[in-house]
Amino acid sequence: MQKRELGKSGLYVSEIGLGCMSIPNDVGESKNIIDAAIHAGINYFDTADLYDGGRNEELVGHALKGRRQDIILATKAGNKMNQDGTSWTWDASKAHITEAIKKSLLRLGTDYIDLYQLHGGVMEDDVDETIDAFDSLKKEGLIRQYGISSIRPTVIKRFLDNSSAVSVMMQYSLLDRRPEEWFPMIQGAGASVVTRGTIAKGFLTAEGLTRAEQANGFVDYDATELALTVKALGEQSDDLHAAAIAYALHDPTVASALVGASTTEQLLDSVIAYNKKVTDAEIAQLKRAVQLHTYKEHRL
Template structure:
């Protein structure tokens, strides 16, 4: 599997990454999936302290025993769970981040995190306080690099302007092209994009049409329009799953495309799709079939 540099960090990440949020709540089965991903050349694994109340980090820590050096481990911070375990509140303060990283390290069973990401952000945040926390953790050696997970251009630009962040995680796919407008800004700041929602909740796979029929549309696509669009994409693609992955990876601002996997079959399908060669002309054709949508809010 090919690799790309993550921003200007010096870290090289696999073009396909594993989003761990959807892993099954079964230690042995999750370990099988993670082992298969690593054996296929995937080296970026992404989670968050919020996922399943921290249990996802624990699951990942269990699965990575004796394989820590094989991976680039990424997690997120900023959502503080309520004491009763029901719900959470946004807390990007230095005090919270400094405390939360220690809990993440414990759950992950490691003494450092390769990529620590702010899990959201608003323009009301004290961004200097937040960045100071990340820089402090870098100096301590508890994290190697940091980034932000956000779909708000205003928040992203302010964070990149004032920090040494190396990555921005954004929802991006053939059906959600909103981030494209901001790629030049992100690249110009020396950062890379990590895509989530790469296959648009499975819509850009063989199961896509069946899934679309059960959904009330997707983003600014109404239900009927979504099904029409998927039908056209399937007609023009030799393998829509492969085309979807190739589409996001054609952008040099993108370092890695995350895919989720609840089963071994789902992981296998994404790895096979990634390995297929997609004609650039096919990419040009399908691009014309989808909307060049843009963010309506939080614009610069």
């Protein structure tokens, strides 16, 4: 498993990371998946306080117990759970972020977070206050680095321009190339992209065509376009899963491509796909088979 530096942070993350949102709400099963990931060389694990009301962080913390020094742990804040425990409101205030990290540290069973991320963002946020919260946590040693999870170019650029953020998490795949327009801006700010949705809801796997034919579309593809595109990709690639991961990592702006897994088998499928050789020529061919959509809102 190769590693890449996250921005200019000094943190080196595995080229595929485990997006932990999909792990089952079971201590034993979730630990098995994370054990398999570590055995495969994955050192980057991403969760959020929002996932299952904090339960996901507890599961991740339990599975990583005793191995904290060997991994890069990432979580997120900004969505405050309401009293009903099933809904949340956006809160990017310093007061909330400062309180949220205390709870995350407790659930994760650690005294620091390697990468703390703002879990969204709107232009109405007091960005100076939000960034001050992250900078303060960094000075206190509670976090090593910070970043943002967003697909809004306006929000991303403002955050990067005014902070020392090292990462931007974005939905990105062969079927969702919208972030590519903003890679130069992100790289120019000294940050890296972490991809989510790397295999596009499973459309970019061996089961992709079956899934696509049952879907109502994806991003700007309507249902018909999606099925036709996935069919074409499958015909041009010996292993679409492998090609999808290779494509996500092809641009050096990307530091890590997150994959999700609800079973150990799913995790190992992605590891096997990552280890398959995909040529530049194949990536270029597949690239020609898909559309280059752009974000229609929140443009610079």
